[in-house]
Amino acid sequence: MSDTATASKSERAYDYIHERITRHQYSPGYRLVLGTIADELEMSVVPVREAIRRLEAEGYVTFERNVGARVAVPDETEYVNTMQVLSLVEGSAISTAAPLLTGRDLAEARHVNAQMHQLIERFDPHEFTRLNQRFHTILFEQCPNPHLLDLVHRGWRRLPGVRDSTFTFIPERAGHSVDEHEQIVQLIEDGADPLEIELAARNHRLRTLDQFLEARHPDTHQ
Secondary structure, eight states: OOHHHHHHHHHHHHHHHHHHHHTTSSOTTOBOOHHHHHHHHTSOHHHHHHHHHHHHHTTSEEEETTTEEEEOOOOHHHHHHHHHHHHHHHHHHHHHHGGGOOHHHHHHHHHHHHHHHHHTTTOOHHHHHHHHHHHHHHHHTTOSOHHHHHHHHHHHHTOHHHHHHHHHHOTTHHHHHHHHHHHHHHHHHTTOOHHHHHHHHHHHHHHHHHHHHHHHOGGGOO
16 A cells, blocks of 8 residues: 555544544543554555554543553643643734734634634533634634744644533533634724733633633642
């Protein structure tokens, strides 16, 4: 089999496993049996193994001795550390991207935020999280500094474990999050000082982190 064919199958295996993890068809701790997945995809285990290695590098999968590959169990410490760093780099990326965002970009961000608002009454944390990532991406993706943008992307990739369940723990945060999104967009639209935009984006993420920790450890946040 050519390297190109193997890479193509590996990408297909990656998409297959990744989707099932993010949609919770493969829940945390679920054992990933390479042979079974390979049979389901009608391919050898080689591209499946490559896909799982990639997912391990991104934090979706862990390897345990005498067990093999499993879907990663959320690590709260990792989540806290990542959210703290991401608040800094994403806030900076959004403020740097702000002058480059067009009226169309801001209209799209508002459209996504409106969809998030519609989900609040009949809450779907998975879909809300997906739209939340889309909203943030619109704002930071135009960042002209590729190194800063790479750090933001790395931060988002480090959040697969707890991220999808964050709004499950704190559904009451959803409405505040939508309101804060609009405030950030308005600051960008008004041409606010870059530092004001950066702090708004940074504090938006830190409020989610604080509320998540309060929900997980209510006895220490009274």
